[in-house]
Amino acid sequence: MKKTHLHQAHIDAGAKMVDFGGWDMPINYGSQIEEHHAVRKDKGMFDVSHMTIVDLIGPESEKLLLKILANDVRKLSDGKALYSTMLNEKGGIIDDLITYKRGDNNYRIVVNAGTREKDLAWFEKQIQDFDATLTERPKVAMIAVQGPNAIAACLAVLPTKIATKLADLKKFCTLDEEDYFIGRTGYTGEDGVEILVPQEYVIDLWNKLLQADVKPCGLGARDTLRLEAGMHLYGQDMNEEITPLECGLEWTVRKEDFDFIGADALTALRAKGITKIMIGVVLTERGILRHDQELFDENGLEGIITSGSFSPSAQVAIGMAIVDKNMGENVKVKIRKKELAVKCIKLPFVRNGKVLIDTP
Amino acid sequence: MSYVPDNLKYVESHEWIEVLDNGNVRIGITEHAQSALGDIVFVELPEEDSYATGDECGVVESVKTASDIFTPLTGTVVAVNDALEDAPELINENPYDDGWIFEMEVDNEDELKDLMTAEEYRNSIVDEE
Numbered sequence: 001m002k003k004t005h006l007h008q009a010h011i012d013a014g015a016k017m018v019d020f021g022g023w024d025m026p027i028n029y030g031s032q033i034e035e036h037h038a039v040r041k042d043k044g045m046f047d048v049s050h051m052t053i054v055d056l057i058g059p060e061s062e063k064l065l066l067k068i069l070a071n072d073v074r075k076l077s078d079g080k081a082l083y084s085t086m087l088n089e090k091g092g093i094i095d096d097l098i099t100y101k102r103g104d105n106n107y108r109i110v111v112n113a114g115t116r117e118k119d120l121a122w123f124e125k126q127i128q129d130f131d132a133t134l135t136e137r138p139k140v141a142m143i144a145v146q147g148p149n150a151i152a153a154c155l156a157v158l159p160t161k162i163a164t165k166l167a168d169l170k171k172f173c174t175l176d177e178e179d180y181f182i183g184r185t186g187y188t189g190e191d192g193v194e195i196l197v198p199q200e201y202v203i204d205l206w207n208k209l210l211q212a213d214v215k216p217c218g219l220g221a222r223d224t225l226r227l228e229a230g231m232h233l234y235g236q237d238m239n240e241e242i243t244p245l246e247c248g249l250e251w252t253v254r255k256e257d258f259d260f261i262g263a264d265a266l267t268a269l270r271a272k273g274i275t276k277i278m279i280g281v282v283l284t285e286r287g288i289l290r291h292d293q294e295l296f297d298e299n300g301l302e303g304i305i306t307s308g309s310f311s312p313s314a315q316v317a318i319g320m321a322i323v324d325k326n327m328g329e330n331v332k333v334k335i336r337k338k339e340l341a342v343k344c345i346k347l348p349f350v351r352n353g354k355v356l357i358d359t360p
Numbered sequence: 361m362s363y364v365p366d367n368l369k370y371v372e373s374h375e376w377i378e379v380l381d382n383g384n385v386r387i388g389i390t391e392h393a394q395s396a397l398g399d400i401v402f403v404e405l406p407e408e409d410s411y412a413t414g415d416e417c418g419v420v421e422s423v424k425t426a427s428d429i430f431t432p433l434t435g436t437v438v439a440v441n442d443a444l445e446d447a448p449e450l451i452n453e454n455p456y457d458d459g460w461i462f463e464m465e466v467d468n469e470d471e472l473k474d475l476m477t478a479e480e481y482r483n484s485i486v487d488e489e
Contacts, residue, residue, distance in 0.1 A: 027398070028398060286402065287402060287421075288401065310401040310402065310421075310423050336404075
């Protein structure tokens, strides 16, 4: 199994390790609920070095990204980050990814670990006609430090020159200085940063953050945090069979110059009529919502839970769901032999430490 | 290595069985099972009804996943641990004591002989730990 540079550090911190898409990664360090609360109320850190980092440079890099991404990289000024989907010809989602603009025709892209092979193959196929070069960066490690006190902790442990710049870093912006590449981005619904450094720096950085009382958090807490924040997980909340228009990601699809791969399929779908939407659901009875549970309303309209779990912040079961756009008020979920009532809400459930839903 | 008390019996599906003084049995899930599940947030308790060995009679759900509870013996459920409805984390904190799940009146005491001893159960989980 593949290991990140921090593998031994996780074992030393008491991690329970699991196979995550071929990587031996920490699921928790004892209690994923405590880790979840640490990020909502204070600060926590995640080793996300398993994610795939690629750099794209060359005179036609922007042109290539305009073809393969549904969002518009021309919106980016230097040092800004953009979330986008990458679509196939049918408008289905190959992956979701973050693109950081480092300069003219100079981009850094972070894609999911679980889709690495097909993403790289897709990039290789599409890049043929463009004057651009793609380079994977397997020796760059990545730590996400998240929570209301995350940046303060980073300021205390990073080299002075880097910390000074971090203090002024705005949301969705990046700091690109010497060997440090830091984005004020994340996957938890809290403030924080994602720090990319050469892997030979990462153990020292991890240990300094530990000494600054930043709690190590596993993939378990990462999943409940992103679910509460209404953030999509590739493979669950989206896949190659669904378009961004049908799973709550229309906001990431560009409005002008509608000529990226998959655009024609989206235009055809719009003409035909979009029938599915993404919503949040809250279970109002006892139980837990899970991926793939079926929803139905009083008129027989249907839906499916794409991500579900117990929300440690709201103390109820919550889920993201793709449902018929005309779904009624009276919705139930099938859990084993029971049919239990759920309440439909607008995502997210939690943002910046605040629970946004009424709990039963 | 997870704690496996010597005075209890076990089955492969990670339930423990304690024979009570009145001949009934008390059942819960092992330390090893709760640790693998992680933070437990919901328990669907068995109905007070008859079950055959190996029947699914309830569910323990952690944040991470759901796991069925199986009846390790044939008989009738005569009591359930209601405290778990409000405090499912008792299974994490004390799986062999406050975290018990249900009690059964056993149809055939001979079935008890088929259960694993503590040593047999320890050997069966050694590769998973």
